[in-house]
Amino acid sequence: MTDRRPCPRFGARTGYRHAVSTATKAAAPSGSLLDRVEQTAWRVPLPTRRLFVTLALVAAAALALSGLAAGWVAARNADTIADARQQGLELATATTEFRTRLASADAIAAATLIAGGLEDAEDRAAYDEDILEASRALTQAGLVATEDDAEDISLLATGLVEYAGLVETSRANTRLGYPVGSAYLNQARDLANDDLVPRAERLRREGERRMAQAANSVGGPVGALAVVVLVAALVVLLACAALMAGRTRRVAHPALLGATVALIAALALVFNGITSQSRELREAASDDVDAYVAANAASSDLSDLRVTEISAVAARGSGGPLYDEFETGAGELLGQLDEAPGEVASIDELATGVDAYTAAVVEQVRAADERGENREAARLALGTSDEAAGSADAFDAANAIAERNVKGEATDLAERFDAAAAGDVQPLVPIALGGLAALLAAAGILARGRKYR
Numbered sequence: 001m002t003d004r005r006p007c008p009r010f011g012a013r014t015g016y017r018h019a020v021s022t023a024t025k026a027a028a029p030s031g032s033l034l035d036r037v038e039q040t041a042w043r044v045p046l047p048t049r050r051l052f053v054t055l056a057l058v059a060a061a062a063l064a065l066s067g068l069a070a071g072w073v074a075a076r077n078a079d080t081i082a083d084a085r086q087q088g089l090e091l092a093t094a095t096t097e098f099r100t101r102l103a104s105a106d107a108i109a110a111a112t113l114i115a116g117g118l119e120d121a122e123d124r125a126a127y128d129e130d131i132l133e134a135s136r137a138l139t140q141a142g143l144v145a146t147e148d149d150a151e152d153i154s155l156l157a158t159g160l161v162e163y164a165g166l167v168e169t170s171r172a173n174t175r176l177g178y179p180v181g182s183a184y185l186n187q188a189r190d191l192a193n194d195d196l197v198p199r200a201e202r203l204r205r206e207g208e209r210r211m212a213q214a215a216n217s218v219g220g221p222v223g224a225l226a227v228v229v230l231v232a233a234l235v236v237l238l239a240c241a242a243l244m245a246g247r248t249r250r251v252a253h254p255a256l257l258g259a260t261v262a263l264i265a266a267l268a269l270v271f272n273g274i275t276s277q278s279r280e281l282r283e284a285a286s287d288d289v290d291a292y293v294a295a296n297a298a299s300s301d302l303s304d305l306r307v308t309e310i311s312a313v314a315a316r317g318s319g320g321p322l323y324d325e326f327e328t329g330a331g332e333l334l335g336q337l338d339e340a341p342g343e344v345a346s347i348d349e350l351a352t353g354v355d356a357y358t359a360a361v362v363e364q365v366r367a368a369d370e371r372g373e374n375r376e377a378a379r380l381a382l383g384t385s386d387e388a389a390g391s392a393d394a395f396d397a398a399n400a401i402a403e404r405n406v407k408g409e410a411t412d413l414a415e416r417f418d419a420a421a422a423g424d425v426q427p428l429v430p431i432a433l434g435g436l437a438a439l440l441a442a443a444g445i446l447a448r449g450r451k452y453r
Helices: 033-042 048-113 121-144 147-175 180-218 221-248 254-314 320-339 344-370 374-382 392-422 428-449
Strands: none
Touching (some): 033 221, 048 121, 048 180, 048 221, 048 392, 121 147, 147 180, 180 254, 221 254, 221 428, 254 320, 254 374, 254 392, 320 344, 344 374
């Protein structure tokens, strides 16, 4: 007989054995990125609420401290640029102005040797103006100098007074017809060339060194510190956001997103400010200051050529070696102008002026002197000859170009520092952004943490 007993219900306790499938269970997928983040988050041995409180404290501290650090670096960079402008740029320009004005005064004073100690009112006014401007330059240098510069500036001031006294003594003796007038003027020139000019050059180089040091400081390790700290704070914030996402299975947290935006804004602002300031300062400390120094050197060398010319005429027929020295110096000046940095058109214009002046000296003044016409050579050098224009006008024209180039390069250098200062970041801005990011991060994490016991 067939057994017609009903089959037991599924799961009922019976004495029958159920067949068990031996098929392999389908492997779970390796998991999404969020799954891996979740696994990492749960490895932290803290309850969720306590974890969120810890994350809030860590994020707030990191963000606030990064803002403070960036603000401190911004304030330090602003002070560095201000000091570099005063103790570097202004010291260098003031001492260079002193050197240029002294050379110009020396050129005018030399003319008294062949003018019998009597120069016209215009030349006398120009000499007085040069001495006055040299004195003002020293005053400006004294206002911005450090204690290390005080002795040199004091000696320059004393030397300028002594130089002017020697020139006046030379004028007085020359007017009286005493040959000793030439000796006094030579003594004044020796004082200028052997003491005053080298001392001014030393101060100028010190000013350049300070500008270069400021550029290295702004773009160096301290400047990088602000960027590194802000990046580290951003990493901390992203790590906190990742742990929150792992515990809550939510990626988007508006408060943390706002904190991230604020921190990235602070990072971009500080990074752009530092790179801009460093770039402008490096340009000022290299190309711009080189062009300014070259322009001043050309102006001073041109004045030295004028002194050499006057000295050759004052030698009264025996100035051949001095004329040779003049021509050698003119060739060297033209060679320097060929390689000088700066605006090419202005430099070429000055080279043309130097060529014209050199030609006037060689073809007119020296030619007359070598014919035995020393008085005519003197008139040609002073621009009072009836036969030819002479060299005075040519020198004045070239000197005007040289002075204009100096002023133009000085303006470019000052504008470069203005651009560096314009890249300054107000210290309160990164501090405020860091504080805002800290508040948003802490508030967002704690608000989420309140939902957990």
